[in-house]
Amino acid sequence: MADLARRALLRGVGGIGAAGALAALTGCGVRPAYVTAADRTGPDRSARDRSVDFANWPLYIDVDDHDKQRRPTLDAFRRRTGISVTYNEEINDNDEFFGKISPALMNHQRTGRDLIVISDWMCARFVRLGWVQEMDRAAQPHVAKNLDPLLRTPHFDPGRKHSVPWQSGITGIAYNRRKLGREIRHTSDLWKDDLRGRVTLLAGLDEAFALLMQGDGVDITRWTADDFHRMIDRVRAQVHKGQIRRFTGNDYIKDLDSGDVLAAQAYSGDVIQLQADNPDIEFVVPEEGAELWAESLMIPNLADHKRNAERLIDYYYEPEVAADLAAWVNYVCPVPAARDVLASSKDKDRAALAEDPLVFPDDAMRRRLAIARDISPRERTAYAKEWDAIVGL
Incomplete structure (x- = not known):
C-alpha cells in the first residue's frame, strides 16, 4: 500500500x-x-x-x-x-x-x-x-x-x-467522530461553536472552493461570480470569528491524527491511510455534495x-x-x-x-459528487488575489 x-x-x-x-x-x-x-x-x-x-x-x-x-x-x-x-x-x-x-x-x-x-x-x-x-x-x-x-x-x-x-478522488470533510462526539453531515456543521478553532481548510483555491460553494447549495458544474463572492464572504466571516484554525496543505493529516484539529477539509485518499492507524477518523461527503477530481x-x-x-x-x-x-x-x-x-x-x-x-463510491455517494467548472484565466487573477488575502499567502 x-x-x-x-x-x-x-x-x-x-x-x-x-x-x-x-x-x-x-x-x-x-x-x-x-x-x-x-x-x-x-x-x-x-x-x-x-x-x-x-x-x-x-x-x-x-x-x-x-x-x-x-x-x-x-x-x-x-x-x-x-x-x-x-x-x-x-x-x-x-x-x-x-x-x-x-x-x-x-x-x-x-x-x-x-x-x-x-x-x-x-x-x-x-x-x-x-x-x-x-x-x-x-x-x-x-x-x-x-x-x-x-x-x-x-x-x-x-x-x-x-x-x-x-x-x-473526493474533496470532502474528515473528522474525529469520537472526540467531536457527533456526526458531521453538512458543510455548515463546520461552523458550529463546538468546532471553533478546531477546523482547517485547504489553502489552495483550486482545491478548496468547490466544496465550500456546494455547502451553499451551488451547482459547481456552472458556478458564477456571485457564487464565488458569496463563498468568499462566508469564509472571511469564519476567519474573523476564529472558527478556522488555519489553512493547510497536506499537513492537516498530522493535525487530525494528533487531535489538535477535529475537522478538516480533506482528500479521500488520505483518510483511507489515516483510518488504518486511527479508526476514529471518518470521511464524509456532505449531503449538499462534494467535489470529484x-x-x-x-x-x-x-x-x-x-x-x-x-x-x-x-x-x-x-x-x-x-x-x-x-x-x-x-x-x-x-x-x-x-x-x-x-x-x-x-x-x-x-x-x-x-x-x-472511498475507492468505489456507492450509489448514494455518487449522487452527491460533481466535477467543478474550472476557474477561467480571466477569473483567476482576481479570484486568487481575494482568496490569498484571506488565507494569508
Missing part, C-alpha cells in the same frame, strides 16, 4: 504562481502561446521505436514488495506488447511542472515526454493553450467501455478527448510515441490492471469494473477494498 507521503506531493497549490505564468503567456488578450490543431502532431515513431516516456508523480504506481525499482503493471505491459516504458517520477507540483515544460510547448518543440499526469485544473490550461493532442478512442476500446460515467464530461474537456483520468493522463504536442502512449493508457483501463493499481494507490478508481475483480480476490485486504466507498 502507498503511504501518506504521496498525497503531500500530489496536488500542487493552484495559486498565483501558475496564474502569473499563464498571464505572462496570454496577457493583453494576445495568445502567443496557443498552438493550433495543425501544429500539435509530428511524425510518430511508435512502430519502429517501441517505447514510451511516461512522467508521473512520486509514489503513484504499484511497486514490487521486494524490489522498489520494479513496477509490476508496467513490467506486464512490456512483456505483453514489447513496448518498454521509461517511467520518471518527476512531477512534484503542478505549477513547477508547468514551468518546466511550457517553454518547449509554447515554442512548438518536443518535451521529451509521451505521457504526463497532471491535476485536472491544470489539464484545463493545457487544453485551452492547445498543448496536448486529441486521443484516438478507436485505439482505446477499454477506455471507451470502462471509464466511470461520472468522469466522462469535465467542463474543460468535453468527452475527455484530450485527457483520461489516472486516478480520482482527477489527475489525468495527457499526450503533449509532438510526442514521439503517441500510439504507444495511447496503448499504455488503454491497458490501464482493463479491469484487472485497474484493480492492481487501485489496490496499491487507494484512490477512487476510475474503472468501476475493477471492483468485481477485487471482490473476487482471495486476499482479504484486496477484497475489502471492493467494499470501501
